[in-house]
Amino acid sequence: MTANPLLTALIPLVADLSRELPQTERYRRLLQALRQLLPCDAVALLRLEGEVLVPLAVEGLSADTLGRRFKLSEHPRLQALLAQRGPTRFATDCEMPDPYDGLVDGHRGHLPVHDCLGCPLYVQDQPWGLLTLDSLDPASFGRVDLDNLQAFASLAAATVMASERINSLQQRAEDEHQLAEVYKQVAGQQRTRELIGQSAAHKALLAEIALVGNSELNVLISGETGVGKELVAEALHAASPRSMRPLISLNCAALPDNLVESELFGHVRGAFTGAHNERRGKFELADGGSLFLDEIGELPLAAQAKLLRVLQSGQLQRVGADREQRVNVRVLAATNRDLAEEVRAGRFRADLYHRLSVYPLKVPALRERGRDALLLAGFFLEQNRARLGLRNVRLTGAAQSSLLAYDWPGNVRELEHLIGRAALKALAGSSERPRILSIDSAHLDLPVVLSGPVQVAHVAAADAANPVPLRDAVDAYQKQLISQCLNRHHFAWAAAARELGIDRANLMRLAKRLGVCKPV
Known part of the structure; x- marks a missing residue:
């Protein structure tokens, strides 16, 4: 007997409803089950916050998507999905721009989404958010997929409700209901300016x-x-x-x-000269x-x-x-x-x-927040997309690697200005107004000197003509990394050890062996 694909996808989610899982893991499982049911290139779970949709989990989309904030007034497809109680599939020749054009992970070039399917989620009969599915193949979805998505959406809403209730109970256990409400405010649900990050x-x-x-x-x-x-x-x-x-x-x-x-x-x-009032x-x-x-x-x-x-x-x-x-x-x-x-x-x-x-x-x-740089970049990319009147703005893989490798002496403000300049450079370098604007590492114009794991490859490539023994190369890299970290923390050994993820005593011994000295 052939297994029913809908049941195969739903059964693990039903089991998860009674389990205590981190919210991110619960949503990851939800999207994995959806892709198993309806194979496609990308799926996303978005929560409705006023007139903005906030991505909570994505699969198959670039990492910066999680940092984007989609205003309904600027994204007619998302607005159309929320306007229907059930699933909606857009025609392949639909003129409405797709918010994920060019963001599908692992595909180079200016590839737009060709088949788009979505369904609103309702919690306690109130619109909570959206599930979206996208494919580069124009014939990915059919009639049966609409019915399956409708059934899946009902269980997805239950998953969302279970996750929010569990989180609420955990917060109250820590410091009663008021602390939970405070955390919601801090997380950005009731504020106009949001603190973005997952690190x-x-x-x-x-x-x-x-x-x-x-x-x-x-x-x-x-x-x-x-x-x-x-x-x-x-x-x-x-x-x-x-x-x-x-x-x-x-x-x-x-x-x-x-x-x-x-x-x-x-x-x-x-009171003084000029104090007329x-x-x-x-x-x-x-x-x-x-x-x-x-x-x-x-x-x-x-x-x-x-x-x-x-x-x-x-x-x-x-x-x-x-x-x-x-x-x-x-x-x-x-x-x-x-x-x-x-x-x-x-x-x-x-x-x-x-x-x-x-x-x-x-x-x-x-620089201490890891991949948060990509989430913040996504937020600023969406701001620039709207300001420049573009259909979409994306980062190439090389650009993402450059952002992750850079040391960010100017922090988030530097990133914000950098993304704005890069978008203008990329637009100026296009012979005609592009459907999807791609920002490459050349548009970012970041220094060649990198930090972190990327620097190892960079140094190795630079020294290929003059090879050195492996131990010497590793020692040189460790000395440079430790020196930079200690300088950032003004030689506060405990703080440097925390950033590097090693024991303070081990760091001091290693620094002594490598000859890392405090500047006079």
């Missing part, structure tokens, strides 16, 4: 935001330039009981010394909410003393005013400096430092 370092950051966000503690956000400290401050505010009140931002580095106090505390009319300061504007002080390390010492007084007493005095007034503000400060070192050097007040860093929060650099 262990990024998940650890989200967990810390969920932990401290719901408190009243002042937070000192540290990290290199361009890592997204302002987005972290927004996430902390959104996760707090103050989220319905304003989040006011002030860049301390952009203020002339003579205007710092006025910006922070306000002034009365006639009363003005409320940032503390008053943030009353009941949060105040984000970016580049706090740039604040002059005189202003630091007055800021400390407000943090201690909750009272401020406008410049030129006689009376004090009380404010209730949570301060979120950010810096790319080592404030502890600034304190030791006498450039920052120790008492203010301790007031601000009640909860220190380190934002990881992009």
Whole structure:
């Protein structure tokens, strides 16, 4: 007796409903079962968040797809799929652009999708998201596939519901229902600006935001330039009981010394030359909410003393005013400096430092986040696709390898600008407006010096004309890698060992053997 392919695909999913699985694994199994039922080149599970579809899991699509955010207003096919209660197959000559054109993994060139099938998922009779299937073969799907997809979608909805309920129970077990809601906000379900990533370092950051966000503690956000400290401050505010009140931002580095106090505390009319009217300061504007002080390390010492007084007493005095007034503000400060070192050097007040860093929060650099670079690239690619009015923008395999190999001294901000420039270069180099714009490594114009595993191949190729013994080549590579890592962490051995994934004592012994020395 021939096995029913629908039953063969559904039975493992039914078994999974009663098992505790990580959400990513549960969704991976779901898509694998779908591809087994309906063989195709690519499948995706997308969750509906307002007017945007967010990919949760993909198979057969480029890695950057997970970082893309598909606005329904810009993608008529996805809009059409959600408009139907059941499955929809688009005609092979359909003029509506496909959001996955050029993104099918493993296929070179400007290959568009030729056969497209999709079905909405409903959870508790509310639209939750979409399942999409795509093929480069124009005759992949037929009538029977629509019926099978309808049956599969019902179980997929049950899988989604089980996953969300299990996650909710796990969160409540950790810190009751409120923490679960906080985490949802942090993960981007209720925020306009999203923290994107799936790496262990990024998940650890989200967990810390969920932990401290719901408190009243002042937070000192540290990290290199361009890592997204302002987005972290927004996430902390959104996760707090103050989220319905304003989040006011002030860049301390952009203020002339003579205007710092006025910006922070306000002034009365006639307080100084040019003060023609009363003005409320940032503390008053943030009353009941949060105040984000970016580049706090740039604040002059005189202003630091007055800021400390407000943090201690909750009272401020406008410049030129006689009376004090009380404010209730949570301060979120950010810096790319080592404030502890600034304190030791006498450039920052120790008492203010301790007031601000009640909860220190380190934002990881992009080079510490692995393949998150591709997810973020996908997010920026989709932004540029819409801005340039293109059908789709994709990264070639070589471009993806270049992004993963680069060290990202400018972090996420550098990646954002790089993708924007590369899209313009690729467009300028096309003789006519392309259906699918491909960005290659040449458009990225990244330095030839690479890092990580790719560098091994690069060095080996460069030295092919002058071969060296294997041990010497490995030692040279290890010395370079360890030196770069130690320099990034200012020779903090524990931090370097964590990044390299080895024991601190072993790292010190290896560095000693290789002759890695701290610069004088």
